[in-house]
Amino acid sequence: MERWLDRHLNHSKASWPHHLIFIAGLPKSGTTWLAQLLDAVPGYRDRWPRDPDDCVFNHDLCEAAFASLPWDLYSVVKLHTRFTPTNLAVIEKFKVRTVVMYRDLRDQCVSRYFHVLYDSGHRHHQYYKEVSKEEGLSHCIEITLEHYVPWIHGWQPLVAQHPDRFLEVRYEDLQVDPVKVLTRVLEFYDIRLPEERIAEIVARTAAKTKFDLRANLRWRSGTARKGIVGDWRNHLTDRHVQRFKDVCGKFLVELGYEKDMSWTVVSPP
Numbered sequence: 378m379e380r381w382l383d384r385h386l387n388h389s390k391a392s393w394p395h396h397l398i399f400i401a402g403l404p405k406s407g408t409t410w411l412a413q414l415l416d417a418v419p420g421y422r423d424r425w426p427r428d429p430d431d432c433v434f435n436h437d438l439c440e441a442a443f444a445s446l447p448w449d450l451y452s453v454v455k456l457h458t459r460f461t462p463t464n465l466a467v468i469e470k471f472k473v474r475t476v477v478m479y480r481d482l483r484d485q486c487v488s489r490y491f492h493v494l495y496d497s498g499h500r501h502h503q504y505y506k507e508v509s510k511e512e513g514l515s516h517c518i519e520i521t522l523e524h525y526v527p528w529i530h531g532w533q534p535l536v537a538q539h540p541d542r543f544l545e546v547r548y549e550d551l552q553v554d555p556v557k558v559l560t561r562v563l564e565f566y567d568i569r570l571p572e573e574r575i576a577e578i579v580a581r582t583a584a585k586t587k588f589d590l591r592a593n594l595r596w597r598s599g600t601a602r603k604g605i606v607g608d609w610r611n612h613l614t615d616r617h618v619q620r621f622k623d624v625c626g627k628f629l630v631e632l633g634y635e636k637d638m639s640w641t642v643v644s645p646p
Contacts, residue, residue: 391420394567395474396448400455402478403528405488407548407604411478412455413585414559417578418568420451433458438467460531474541476562477532480548481634482521483609483621490517490612514617522624529632549606555579610642618642 398415402408416423427445428434436459446452458464468475479485490513493499494506505513536543544565551558556572556579563570570578613621618641621629629635 391451393420393451396451397443397446397471397473398451398453398476398562398566399468399473400453400476400478401458401532402455402476403480403485403525404457405485405492406478406480407551408455408457408478410555410582411476411546411551411558411562412453413582414555414578415453415562417582418563418570421453422451424452424454426454426456437461438464440467440470443467443471443473459528460535465535474544474566476544476546476565477536478546478548479529479532481606481609481632482525482529482625482629483613483634484548484606485525486517486521487514487609487612488604489520490514493517510612511614511616514612514614515620518617518620522620526625526628530628548604552604552606555583613642615642 398421400408400411400415402411412423415421424446426433426442428439429441430439432439433442433456436457438456438458442456446454490505490510493501494513496502501516504516508516532543536545544562546558546562556576559575559579560572563575622638622640626635626638629640630637
């Protein structure tokens with residue numbers, strides 16, 4: 378317990394080369410989980426930047442978002458920033474290394490559907506309540522194809538060309554081995570922690586997440602999402618699959634989520 382509490386008691390003792398850990402993540406791709414893990418690193422705090430012009434709200438960056446941070450402290454900022462030359466210019470001006478995080482677009486789509494269904498404040502909440510699940514998912518698919526396929530496309534070249542400045546993290550890898558992924562992210566930011574300390578951070582964060590998940594059951598009417606990899610097979614129909622195939626089937630193969638275009642709703646035996 379002492380080792381865990383020292384991030385609160387010895388904040389001033391932390392000394393790391395990068396004052397900002399920045400996560401640009403696809404919505405519903407595990408960015409909150411990764412930010413929670415990094416928030417547990419001694420000295421770092423998960424912070425929300427100022428957004429006077431709603432640029433962050435619109436998945437963009439403005440200089441005020443980074444300039445407003447306490448640069449004498451250590452911060453973790455996770456946003457859903459899309460790639461644009463303007464957004465890249467802000468990142469380059471502040472010399473920020475960036476974690477680019479995404480997941481299988483089919484799982485991301487299903488996760489978004491349930492998120493909107495539970496979030497009464499979301500602009501599509503009432504619509505999803507009124508239509509069938511199949512129609513709600515169809516609407517989600519169109520949003521995924523219009524906004525999130527280009528989101529990944531936009532960041533990919535930078536990740537490939539500048540691995541010293543941009544680190545790709547997939548939700549699926551975080552799900553399988555969070556210790557390994559957290560270690561990769563820390564090394565990317567030149568943060569060296571003992572392996573047992575990293576394992577402790579993962580274990581403690583998992584325990585807290587389970588507690589928060591139980592609390593969320595009150596407003597989710599007994600239903601909670603678990604972030605299961607491949608869960609799309611339990612919810613998408615043949616019509617949904619064909620729509621994905623028509624627009625981004627080859628892209629899913631390129632990303633390694635499928636071997637070829639023969640994938641269907643039913644998992645192979």
